[in-house]
Amino acid sequence: MNENQLNTLFLNGILVDSSIKDSEIEDFDSLLKKLKENKIAFLDSAVMHELYDGEPINQDSYVEIIKNYDGETSSGKPSDWVTYFNDRFKRLRDLLLIKDSSGIVSVSAIRDMPQGSDVKTIAMVSNISISPVKKYTVFDIEDSTGSYRGILTSQDQDLLADQVVLIKGRKFKDALFIKEIVYPDIQVKDSKPKEIEDSYALFMSDIHVGSKLFAKDAFELFLKWINQEVSEYSSIAKLVKFIVISGDLVDGVGVYPNQEKELEIKGLREQYEAFFSLFDRVPKRIKLLISQGNHDATHIAEPQPKLDPRFSEPVYRLQNAIMLSNPYQVNLVIGGSKTNLLSYHGFSIPYYADTIQKYNKMNPQDIEEIMKLHLKSRHLAPTHGSSQVVPLTRDYLVIDETPDIYATGHIHKVLASKYKETILINSSCWQYQTSYQKKYGMNPDIAKIPIVNLRDKTFQILDFLGEKVQVYRT
Ligand SMILES: [Fe+2]
Ligand SMILES: [Fe+2]
Numbered sequence: 001m002n003e004n005q006l007n008t009l010f011l012n013g014i015l016v017d018s019s020i021k022d023s024e025i026e027d028f029d030s031l032l033k034k035l036k037e038n039k040i041a042f043l044d045s046a047v048m049h050e051l052y053d054g055e056p057i058n059q060d061s062y063v064e065i066i067k068n069y070d071g072e073t074s075s076g077k078p079s080d081w082v083t084y085f086n087d088r089f090k091r092l093r094d095l096l097l098i099k100d101s102s103g104i105v106s107v108s109a110i111r112d113m114p115q116g117s118d119v120k121t122i123a124m125v126s127n128i129s130i131s132p133v134k135k136y137t138v139f140d141i142e143d144s145t146g147s148y149r150g151i152l153t154s155q156d157q158d159l160l161a162d163q164v165v166l167i168k169g170r171k172f173k174d175a176l177f178i179k180e181i182v183y184p185d186i187q188v189k190d191s192k193p194k195e196i197e198d199s200y201a202l203f204m205s206d207i208h209v210g211s212k213l214f215a216k217d218a219f220e221l222f223l224k225w226i227n228q229e230v231s232e233y234s235s236i237a238k239l240v241k242f243i244v245i246s247g248d249l250v251d252g253v254g255v256y257p258n259q260e261k262e263l264e265i266k267g268l269r270e271q272y273e274a275f276f277s278l279f280d281r282v283p284k285r286i287k288l289l290i291s292q293g294n295h296d297a298t299h300i301a302e303p304q305p306k307l308d309p310r311f312s313e314p315v316y317r318l319q320n321a322i323m324l325s326n327p328y329q330v331n332l333v334i335g336g337s338k339t340n341l342l343s344y345h346g347f348s349i350p351y352y353a354d355t356i357q358k359y360n361k362m363n364p365q366d367i368e369e370i371m372k373l374h375l376k377s378r379h380l381a382p383t384h385g386s387s388q389v390v391p392l393t394r395d396y397l398v399i400d401e402t403p404d405i406y407a408t409g410h411i412h413k414v415l416a417s418k419y420k421e422t423i424l425i426n427s428s429c430w431q432y433q434t435s436y437q438k439k440y441g442m443n444p445d446i447a448k449i450p451i452v453n454l455r456d457k458t459f460q461i462l463d464f465l466g467e468k469v470q471v472y473r474t
Helices: 003-012 028-037 047-053 078-099 216-226 234-238 267-277 309-316 349-355 364-377 435-439
Strands: 061-067 118-130 135-143 148-151 164-172 177-183 199-204 240-246 286-293 320-324 329-332 339-344 404-408 416-419 424-427 448-453 460-464
Touching: 028 047, 061 240, 061 286, 078 118, 078 164, 118 148, 199 424, 216 234, 234 240, 240 329, 240 339, 240 404, 240 424, 267 329, 286 339, 309 320, 329 416, 339 349, 364 404, 364 416, 364 424, 416 448, 424 460
Parallel strands: 148 177, 199 240, 240 286, 286 320, 339 404, 404 424
Antiparallel strands: 061 329, 118 135, 118 164, 135 148, 164 177, 199 448, 329 339, 416 424, 448 460
C-alpha cells in the first residue's frame, strides 16, 4: 500500500496491521468500499483474505497491537547504550513511582544526608556480592546522579544485577543499610469471566521444522484435531480463535556446529516452505500470531524484527498469519473483550538457570520461577548479558503493561501456571531429543499444547504425542 492509500484508510477510521502494510492492492476503491460496508475498523491479513475470497467476515476476533518492534536500527555507539539504559531506567522508575512516590531522593543526595537518616531512593543495582563472614548482600546502587553502597543484612535471591528497584534504608557510615526492596512487579489483573462465548488460544513454539527429529506424527494428529477430524476434545478445536507461535518455527541452518547432520531439509527457505505446508492446513478462521526465535531467519539480538521475507517468504503466504517481532505485546480481542498477551521466545531464561543455583535443573518449576522474576523485574532480560540486545532508543524488553498471559518457549519444556492473575506458559516443542540434549541429560516435552479459555482464563495442556489427543498431566 502506498502512503496515499494508508492515509485514506486512516481518514476513514481504519487502522492497518503492520503485517500487510507492504501488500499490493489491485483495486483499492473496491477494498475501501467493502471495508466501509462491513464497518471494519482494523484491517489485517485475515480480514483481507475474507474480503477477497468472499467468505463471511469474522468481526468477532482480531489482534490489537500494543508493542511490536518495527526494525529501527542502532549503530551500537557508546552513546546509544547510554540512551538505551536511560530509557530502561526511566520507564521502570515511572512504574515504581506509581507504587510509592513520596520522599524519594536521588542517589547523589544520600551523601549530604546526616548519619542515621531514613532514605528512600529508586536505583539500578550492580556489583552484587555476598560478604564472606557475615553473609551480607553488598551491592552498588546507581541513578543518573551518582552511585552509593547498599548493604542488605540477609540474602534476597530475587535481587538481580541491573534491576531497577525502590530501596528503603538507613544511612550508616558510608553505606545504606537496606530495610526493604520494592520491585516494580506486575499488577493483579481483573479475574472476572468475560461476557463472551468460550474461545480458545493455543500456545505453540519450537516447531523446528526441517530437523530429522521433527515430531511429524504428533503434528499430523494436531492437524487432524484442529480440523475436527478426531473426536477427542473436538468441541475445543471448534472454538479456537488464535494460535500463538512463539519462535523457532524451523530448525534453521548453521545455528550450531555440525547441525547439517541433523537436518532433513538443508535449505532455510525450503524449511519455511515445509512450515507453510503444515500451517496452511490450519483453518483460516484461526489467526496465527507468528514471531521468531534463535533458530529463525532474523538476527539473534533482541528485539528481533519480524521474519526476514527474503528467507521466509512462504510464511508470508499464510493468509491468516500476523507477523510480529520478538518480544511483542498485543490484545487478543473477542467481541470487544481484550486479553493482554506478552510473547517472548525465552532466550534469557537459561542465563538465570546457570547463574542462580537453585534453578539449575531447568525443570518446569524452575522455568516458572524465572518467568516470575521477569514479571517482578518488569523486564524480560533484567541482567545485561542475559540475552543479546540491540541498544535502541527504546528498550522493548521492558514490560510496560501487566499481561493476562505471558507466553514463552525456547526451553522445550511445557508449563501452564499462574502468578498473581497472570497465566504463565511455556509451550513445549515438536522435536525429539537431540544428541546435544542427550549429552546434557535434557528431556524435552514434545507435542504438548497449553490452551487458554479467553472467557474465564482457565487453562490446561493437551498432549498430541500418543495415538489419541489427551489432557496432559504433569
Ligand atoms: Fe527451540
Ligand atoms: Fe530457541
